[in-house]
Amino acid sequence: MDKFRMIFQFFQSNQESFMNGICGIMALASTQMYSAFDFNCPCLPHYNLAYGLGILLVPPFILFLLGFVLNNNISMLAEEWRRPQGRRRKDPAVLRYMFCSMAQRAMIAPAVWVSVTLLDGKCITCAFCTSVPLESLGNASHPRLSQGEIQRVLARIPCKDIYNGQQLIANEVAVRYLRCISQALGWCFVLLMTTLAFLVRSLRPCFSQAAFLKSRYWSHYIDIERKLFDETCAEHARSFAKVCIQQFFEGMSTDLVAARCHLPRKAPADAGEAAEKLLGITDQGTMNMALKSWHRCKPPLHLHPPALPTGNGWAGEGQPPTHPSAPRRETAAYYSWV
Amino acid sequence: MDRFRMIFQYFQSNSESVMNGICGLLALASVKMYTSFDFSCPCLPQYNMAYGLGIMFVSPIILFLCGLILNRQSLVMLEEWRRPPGCRKKDLAVIRYLCSSIMQRAMVAPVVWIVVTLLDGKCLICAFSGSVDPEKFVGFANVSTEQVQQLLAKVPCKDDELMRNNTSRRAVSRYLRCWSQALGWSILLILIIAAFLARWLRPCFNQATLLQVRHWSNYIDIEQKIFEETCCEHSRLFAHKCILHFFESMQQEIKLHSFSLPGEGEGAEGEEDLLRGITDQDQVNKLLKTWYSEKPPLDVS
Numbered sequence: 001m002d003k004f005r006m007i008f009q010f011f012q013s014n015q016e017s018f019m020n021g022i023c024g025i026m027a028l029a030s031t032q033m034y035s036a037f038d039f040n041c042p043c044l045p046h047y048n049l050a051y052g053l054g055i056l057l058v059p060p061f062i063l064f065l066l067g068f069v070l071n072n073n074i075s076m077l078a079e080e081w082r083r084p085q086g087r088r089r090k091d092p093a094v095l096r097y098m099f100c101s102m103a104q105r106a107m108i109a110p111a112v113w114v115s116v117t118l119l120d121g122k123c124i125t126c127a128f129c130t131s132v133p134l135e136s137l138g139n140a141s142h143p144r145l146s147q148g149e150i151q152r153v154l155a156r157i158p159c160k161d162i163y164n165g166q167q168l169i170a171n172e173v174a175v176r177y178l179r180c181i182s183q184a185l186g187w188c189f190v191l192l193m194t195t196l197a198f199l200v201r202s203l204r205p206c207f208s209q210a211a212f213l214k215s216r217y218w219s220h221y222i223d224i225e226r227k228l229f230d231e232t233c234a235e236h237a238r239s240f241a242k243v244c245i246q247q248f249f250e251g252m253s254t255d256l257v258a259a260r261c262h263l264p265r266k267a268p269a270d271a272g273e274a275a276e277k278l279l280g281i282t283d284q285g286t287m288n289m290a291l292k293s294w295h296r297c298k299p300p301l302h303l304h305p306p307a308l309p310t311g312n313g314w315a316g317e318g319q320p321p322t323h324p325s326a327p328r329r330e331t332a333a334y335y336s337w338v
Numbered sequence: 339m340d341r342f343r344m345i346f347q348y349f350q351s352n353s354e355s356v357m358n359g360i361c362g363l364l365a366l367a368s369v370k371m372y373t374s375f376d377f378s379c380p381c382l383p384q385y386n387m388a389y390g391l392g393i394m395f396v397s398p399i400i401l402f403l404c405g406l407i408l409n410r411q412s413l414v415m416l417e418e419w420r421r422p423p424g425c426r427k428k429d430l431a432v433i434r435y436l437c438s439s440i441m442q443r444a445m446v447a448p449v450v451w452i453v454v455t456l457l458d459g460k461c462l463i464c465a466f467s468g469s470v471d472p473e474k475f476v477g478f479a480n481v482s483t484e485q486v487q488q489l490l491a492k493v494p495c496k497d498d499e500l501m502r503n504n505t506s507r508r509a510v511s512r513y514l515r516c517w518s519q520a521l522g523w524s525i526l527l528i529l530i531i532a533a534f535l536a537r538w539l540r541p542c543f544n545q546a547t548l549l550q551v552r553h554w555s556n557y558i559d560i561e562q563k564i565f566e567e568t569c570c571e572h573s574r575l576f577a578h579k580c581i582l583h584f585f586e587s588m589q590q591e592i593k594l595h596s597f598s599l600p601g602e603g604e605g606a607e608g609e610e611d612l613l614r615g616i617t618d619q620d621q622v623n624k625l626l627k628t629w630y631s632e633k634p635p636l637d638v639s
Contacts (some may be wrong), residue, residue: 007609018496037457038457038458038459038515040459040512040515040516040519041512041514041516042512042516043509043512044513045594047513047516050520051516051519051520053525054520058523058527059523061527062523062526062527065530065531065533065534066530067528068537068538068539073539074537074538075537075538078537078538078539078540078541078542079541081541081547082541082542083545143480157507159512161508162508162509164504174418199341228604233553233556234556234560237553237556237557237560237561238560238564241557241560241564241565242564244561245561245565245568249568260554273389276569277572277575278572278575278576278579278638279568279572280578281509281572281576282579282636282637282638282639283635283636283639284636284637285635287572287576287636292567294565295417295421296421296422296424297407297422297424297425297426298421298424298425298426299425299426300425300426301426313520329429
């Protein structure tokens with residue numbers, strides 16, 4: 001249990017490493033999506049370019065936005081940006097840091113998709129097969145065809161099973177040429193991305209490192225503060241609910257005692273804890289009335305003063321009452337995760 | 339016991355992550371369902387569209403309903419909506435928040451199904467193969483109108499004798515699949531942009547109200563859980579007392595009917611308490627029969 005709590009605390013305190021994990025998973029997911037996706041070039045003159053470039057550019061955009069959507073910090077950033085100033089100044093450097101950090105992580109999965117697509121070659125082959133240089137690659141003795149016909153024939157290059165232009169240009173030759181260009185582009189892209197990442201990482205400490213450390217600290221602080229606030233509210237809601245329900249049952253029990261004008265109950269000496277836990281409800285009719293009342297007339301969200309903590313005691317929920325003679329009091333306790 | 343209580347407390351305070359987990363599992367289940375489903379287009383003119391569109395739309399409805407059923411918050415929301423105001427005012431903003439949160443989570447699996455279906459393409463090819471313009475495709479251009487419908491309807495079936503090596507069939511299939519994939523990616527793009535804008539812009543409007551509404555909707559959920567826990571605990575104790583009373587009354591009856599001598603020695607008292615005066619087969623049988631035929635009343639006062 002301790003281990004579980006430690007892991008949870010680690011992730012909580014280190015939102016960045018959690019986001020790094022998500023980022024890695026998304027990069028893997030993007031390669032998986034690409035290999036599962038059934039690329040299907042339409043092999044028609046005007047559709048090829050749209051389809052090829054669409055597959056090359058639309059999924060990375062989707063993955064980029066998904067990287068933002070999955071990042072919890074985005075609402076934190078927007079909140080910090082839009083909150084009224086109040087008594088706490090806003091620091092634009094912190095906001096910029098948060099945004100850059102989110103954007104950098106969100107760029108990884110799209111970059112992986114684009115690299116994989118270019119290195120594979122199907123997209124570029126599909127998109128640019130109608131632009132193959134016939135003069136240098138085409139067969140010398142090809143029949144004279146109209147421009148439109150040539151376009152239609154070239155558009156079928158990616159679809160080997162319906163290609164009928166062997167006299168114009170050999171399918172193998174065209175596909176190799178296009179794939180070679182695509183892979184060259186792919187490797188250049190990977191090199192460019194890696195160089196950029198290297199430069200950003202190695203040059204950043206050379207510029208305003210102190211300001212950077214400050215922004216990073218305060219952005220982590222805002223994140224942790226928000227989480228602690230949410231936890232505290234949740235703990236408070238639990239304690240509030242417990243006391244509210246307790247007072248509801250006590251109220252029911254008092255009403256019943258007042259309504260029955262009757263003989264004093266036998267209160268055996270050993271009733272103690274069990275009787276208290278029965279909350280004064282000891283028969284079917286009373287229980288039914290309690291349940292009906294719970295639905296029909298929920299208690300107001302207003303705890304009675306005697307129930308609120310008057311001392312500064314730390315009362316654990318699982319402890320048995322140490323003073324059975326004192327009036328029953330439920331205290332609300334705040335648990336600190338720190 | 340402590341461990342369970344801590345895990346329970348963790349989930350209680352973090353029921354959102356439980357629901358996100360369920361939502362993710364449903365999405366994975368929908369992908370798995372699609373891949374294991376054996377799609378089999380009828381390849382007949384009137385049936386194709388019904389089959390294709392049916393597969394594409396009926397399953398998402400089922401997944402949506404499953405998403406609503408599996409989400410605990412739907413019951414909480416319905417109860418909050420239908421309860422009489424009584425001593426506690428109803429806050430419509432809380433009900434709206436719960437409703438939108440439930441709907442968003444329930445929509446994920448159906449959307450995943452529709453997107454996967456479109457990206458795969460089989461459904462659309464089956465549904466719309468009869469609606470393409472035959473003039474665009476060489477193999478179907480010079481065929482009579484009645485025959486062309488029959489032929490186009492057979493496009494999704496690769497193994498049909500007429501279609502086996504037909505290049506025009508492949509061309510039609512590619513054309514429809516290209517449209518299907520374009521539609522799938524477009525839908526995904528629109529949804530992601532909507533999700534991004536919603537996440538980005540929400541803190542700009544009424545953030546304070548949102549915090550309040552979110553807190554009280556969590557509160558209602560927690561209160562319901564604690565109430566159920568309290569009732570469970572109460573019924574345990576109630577049952578315990580009820581059964582104790584039953585055994586005591588049986589013990590008294592047995593004492594009345596049998597002339598048993600007082601127990602010898604004090605040492606046997608501890609065990610006798612547990613045995614509650616029921617010490618032979620006939621007595622046990624009588625007790626069990628009475629428990630079945632005459633359960634004690636629900637009153638331990």
